[in-house]
Amino acid sequence: MTTTVVTGVGVAAPNGVGTEEYWRATLAGQSGIGPIRLFDASPYPVKLAGETGLDATAYIPGKFRAQTDHMTHLAMSAAVMALADAEVDPAEMPEFDMGVTVANSSGGIMFGQRELQRLWSQGPTHVSAYMSVAWFYAATAGQLSIRHGMKGPALVLASEQAGGLDAVGHARRQIRRGTPLMVTGGSDASLSPGGLAFQIATGMLSTHDDPARAYLPFDRDAGGYLPGNGGAILILEDAAAAQTRGAPGCYGKIAGYAATFDPPGDDEGPATDVRAYDPPRGSGRVPRLRRAAELALADAGISPAEVDVVFADAWGLPGPDLEEAIAITELFGPRGVPVTAPKTMTGRLYAGGGALDLVTALLAIRDQIIPPTVNVTRQAPGIDLDLVLAEPRPHTIRHALVLARGLGGHNSAVVLTAPTTPLRNPQRSER
Amino acid sequence: MITGLGVVAPGGIGAKAFWEMLTAGRTATRPITLFDAAPFRCRIAAEVDFDPAREGLSPKEIRRMDRAGQFAVVATREALADSGLGADLDRSRLGVSLGSAIGNSSRMEEEYVAISDGGRDWLVDHRFTVPYSYSYIALNSLATEVAWAARCEGPAVVVSAGCTSGLDAVGHAVQLIEDGTADVMVTGATDAPLTPITMACFDALKATTPRNDDPASGCRPFHRDRDGIVLGEGAAIFVVEELEHARRRGANIRAEVLGYANRANAYHMTGLRPDGLELAESIRAALDQARVGPSDIGYVNAHGSGTRQNDLHETAAVKRALGPAAYEVPMSSIKSMVGHSLGAIGAIEIAACVLVIQEGVIPPTANLTEQDPLCDLDYVPLVARKQRTDTVLTIGSGFGGFQTAMVLAAPGQVTP
Numbered sequence: 001m002t003t004t005v006v007t008g009v010g011v012a013a014p015n016g017v018g019t020e021e022y023w024r025a026t027l028a029g030q031s032g033i034g035p036i037r038l039f040d041a042s043p044y045p046v047k048l049a050g051e052t053g054l055d056a057t058a059y060i061p062g063k064f065r066a067q068t069d070h071m072t073h074l075a076m077s078a079a080v081m082a083l084a085d086a087e088v089d090p091a092e093m094p095e096f097d098m099g100v101t102v103a104n105s106s107g108g109i110m111f112g113q114r115e116l117q118r119l120w121s122q123g124p125t126h127v128s129a130y131m132s133v134a135w136f137y138a139a140t141a142g143q144l145s146i147r148h149g150m151k152g153p154a155l156v157l158a159s160e161q162a163g164g165l166d167a168v169g170h171a172r173r174q175i176r177r178g179t180p181l182m183v184t185g186g187s188d189a190s191l192s193p194g195g196l197a198f199q200i201a202t203g204m205l206s207t208h209d210d211p212a213r214a215y216l217p218f219d220r221d222a223g224g225y226l227p228g229n230g231g232a233i234l235i236l237e238d239a240a241a242a243q244t245r246g247a248p249g250c251y252g253k254i255a256g257y258a259a260t261f262d263p264p265g266d267d268e269g270p271a272t273d274v275r276a277y278d279p280p281r282g283s284g285r286v287p288r289l290r291r292a293a294e295l296a297l298a299d300a301g302i303s304p305a306e307v308d309v310v311f312a313d314a315w316g317l318p319g320p321d322l323e324e325a326i327a328i329t330e331l332f333g334p335r336g337v338p339v340t341a342p343k344t345m346t347g348r349l350y351a352g353g354g355a356l357d358l359v360t361a362l363l364a365i366r367d368q369i370i371p372p373t374v375n376v377t378r379q380a381p382g383i384d385l386d387l388v389l390a391e392p393r394p395h396t397i398r399h400a401l402v403l404a405r406g407l408g409g410h411n412s413a414v415v416l417t418a419p420t421t422p423l424r425n426p427q428r429s430e431r
Numbered sequence: 432m433i434t435g436l437g438v439v440a441p442g443g444i445g446a447k448a449f450w451e452m453l454t455a456g457r458t459a460t461r462p463i464t465l466f467d468a469a470p471f472r473c474r475i476a477a478e479v480d481f482d483p484a485r486e487g488l489s490p491k492e493i494r495r496m497d498r499a500g501q502f503a504v505v506a507t508r509e510a511l512a513d514s515g516l517g518a519d520l521d522r523s524r525l526g527v528s529l530g531s532a533i534g535n536s537s538r539m540e541e542e543y544v545a546i547s548d549g550g551r552d553w554l555v556d557h558r559f560t561v562p563y564s565y566s567y568i569a570l571n572s573l574a575t576e577v578a579w580a581a582r583c584e585g586p587a588v589v590v591s592a593g594c595t596s597g598l599d600a601v602g603h604a605v606q607l608i609e610d611g612t613a614d615v616m617v618t619g620a621t622d623a624p625l626t627p628i629t630m631a632c633f634d635a636l637k638a639t640t641p642r643n644d645d646p647a648s649g650c651r652p653f654h655r656d657r658d659g660i661v662l663g664e665g666a667a668i669f670v671v672e673e674l675e676h677a678r679r680r681g682a683n684i685r686a687e688v689l690g691y692a693n694r695a696n697a698y699h700m701t702g703l704r705p706d707g708l709e710l711a712e713s714i715r716a717a718l719d720q721a722r723v724g725p726s727d728i729g730y731v732n733a734h735g736s737g738t739r740q741n742d743l744h745e746t747a748a749v750k751r752a753l754g755p756a757a758y759e760v761p762m763s764s765i766k767s768m769v770g771h772s773l774g775a776i777g778a779i780e781i782a783a784c785v786l787v788i789q790e791g792v793i794p795p796t797a798n799l800t801e802q803d804p805l806c807d808l809d810y811v812p813l814v815a816r817k818q819r820t821d822t823v824l825t826i827g828s829g830f831g832g833f834q835t836a837m838v839l840a841a842p843g844q845v846t847p
Binding site: 040044095106107124125137138151166173193199259261291 | 470471472522523526527531532533534539540542543544546547549550551553554555556557560561562563564565566567568569570571572574575578579582583584585586587588589590591592593596599603606610612627628629630631632633634635636692693694695696697698699700701709712830831832833
């Protein structure tokens with residue numbers, strides 16, 4: 001079996017655009033969560049979110065910008081960074097040797113809402129010719145392939161917040177099937193007035209107005225999560241092919257991946273029911289999240305004892321937090337492994353979230369330091385994790401496990417393993 | 432191995448009704464009844480006469496699910512019943528891969544209209560949302576509905592690649608089985624694009640036909656007068672199963688997926704180059720995986736969307752990939768009858784291919800009274816053809832530049 005390595009990464013996150021800027025902020029505990037500025041959020045009970053400071057003009061030609069939603073700007077910008085980081089010039093590569101699998105969840109909703117308004121207030125002739133290709137879920141994969149001349153396999157996967165991990169799993173599969181380089185990861189930009197209203201309807205968003213108290217996964221005060229715009233892109237390559245082309249090195253291996261689904265325990269349906277996650281206590285069924293982690297570890301050929309850090313999904317609601325904590329504890333023992341949730345500084349980025357967690361874990365491996373979970377102070381009853389709180393923790397990291405769950409029952413897990421040969425020119429963060 | 436099949440298509444619900452319509456060469460294109468289409472450039476479509484209660488959905492399911500989800504779940508139930516899968520199935524080895532281009536956009540638009548007070552308010556009123564509103568923007572909710580219907584505990588995901596979503600979803604499912612990740616996959620695709628916003632999108636691109644006075648023959652692939660797409664809607668769902676798993680339980684194997692490939696044209700979101708290079712590459716890669724040659728293909732299910740651009744692109748691609756065999760093989764477009772249901776159509780066309788293999792009949796390209804001289808292949812005009820064929824090719828291309836090909840065969844026809 002070929003080895004799949006990550007040779008480049010790019011980040012567009014609420015607390016930093018650009019990999020090193022994001023990483024510095026994350027290690028410093030600087031949050032990107034603040035008052036919503038993209039539109040007037042005063043009519044809504046949710047007033048905070050993670051918005052990025054992305055200046056897309058720095059990365060994307062005007063023609064592409066005008067035809068695309070912010071969700072695509074995020075991914076296209078991160079892809080430019082990631083390709084540069086991997087020292088890939090797509091024009092120099094055989095075009096069918098490069099493919100694109102990215103995750104998305106809520107489509108180009110700001111663009112979409114604007115065109116819906118034009119349709120309903122002015123009529124069909126006022127709808128933009130770009131609406132279809134800017135709003136639809138596959139937009140980013142199409143635009144990335146066009147922008148960089150990549151003609152290999154291309155598609156979008158959606159499993160809500162689990163999507164970023166599933167995309168990487170899919171990209172690895174395409175590499176094993178003969179496409180040497182895949183652009184993968186995910187992005188979402190769910191923040192428009194309509195997008196926020198639809199999210200509020202789940203009852204899962206935090207209505208707290210203090211950025212430091214609004215999103216507190218595993219905390220006894222956990223009362224919801226905050227959404228964010230953002231994403232990350234990873235360049236995955238067949239290790240041998242990367243070496244042949246003289247890649248600058250790699251951040252690590254995609255050593256294991258698995259996904260499972262939780263069927264709900266009753267007939268209420270899965271659509272927005274938090275209770276849908278994991279089997280009811282005492283049912284005797286193995287929690288599917290734990291099962292996904294076990295399968296990913298088996299895929300990587302390692303035991304739980306070899307895992308040095310877990311990047312948690314960290315939903316921020318008591319039920320899902322407890323279920324995740326139990327799954328982690330059953331797998332690793334009480335306080336058996338350091339656990340962290342840097343997404344406390346970005347909010348949940350949906351399809352961008354898993355991708356960003358993977359990049360964060362690779363940077364943690366590179367610099368042998370675990371970034372912190374911010375704002376959480378007291379774990380909720382029944383939760384006893386070795387959470388890395390407040391300050392980053394220097395730590396020897398060979399294997400990292402990244403977990404993600406998507407609303408409705410998706411569970412995904414990825415195992416990342418430190419490279420045997422480190423990056424040729426490691427850009428160690430200046431802290 | 433395809434061991435179960437369910438179809439919700441214009442002109443007929445269920446695989447049987449669907450097949451009767453295709454082989455009769457009847458078209459389901461007609462004036463739009465689902466909403467008032469008067470202000471639109473294109474006012475015709477291929478609609479499904481769908482009564483969700485009559486199709487067995489509960490009032491709660493009907494309230495919760497978008498029309499696309501309803502199609503998918505009805506087709507899933509038909510496919511599961513057809514497969515004969517029992518309660519003893521290891522559900523941790525059962526996955527879902529569902530294709531969709533535009534997700535739950537029908538309900539999304541309805542909800543938007545309510546909360547924006549008919550498009551008047553930019554700052555929409557969140558108090559008028561319904562509990563499931565978020566699932567109408569989150570594309571994965573279609574997969575969760577199918578996964579729930581199938582009681583899946585393995586991987587579940589939505590695959591989205593515009594108009595090739597259906598082919599890519601089934602291709603993804605087959606890859607998971609080939610890689611040993613799952614024994615059984617419930618896969619296929621759904622879309623319900625007959626809504627004001629989607630009609631407006633296609634109006635804006637002038638991609639749909641303005642032939643409103645002649646709805647029954649609105650979609651005319653490969654015809655010298657063809658002038659655009661007729662949108663459709665629907666779903667097709669399959670149970671795809673690992674060979675030994677199917678054999679052990681004595682399943683009725685309908686057909687086998689032998690090869691699948693997708694490529695991007697890296698050219699334009701809606702435009703196609705006339706040389707068909709990338710679609711040809713996709714066809715070649717699918718044939719390679721299937722270990723069959725161009726002359727083994729007995730039928731090509733065309734993308735045949737009804738635009739001049741597609742007809743030339745597709746004809747060139749098939750010639751480029753199949754060589755001289757392209758001139759011998761019958762190739763037809765069922766979109767002439769069921770319209771173009773965006774992400775769903777790739778799966779609906781796979782369903783047609785399965786039935787071609789099983790029934791020995793090739794559905795025609797309806798409305799093809801006068802072939803474009805630049806399109807010089809055998810497009811099976813007007814009338815179905817009795818012709819036994821073991822190995823078929825289905826192709827699609829779509830917005831985003833995606834180009835996908837899949838080879839299907841009668842079970843056991845080709846031994847790798």
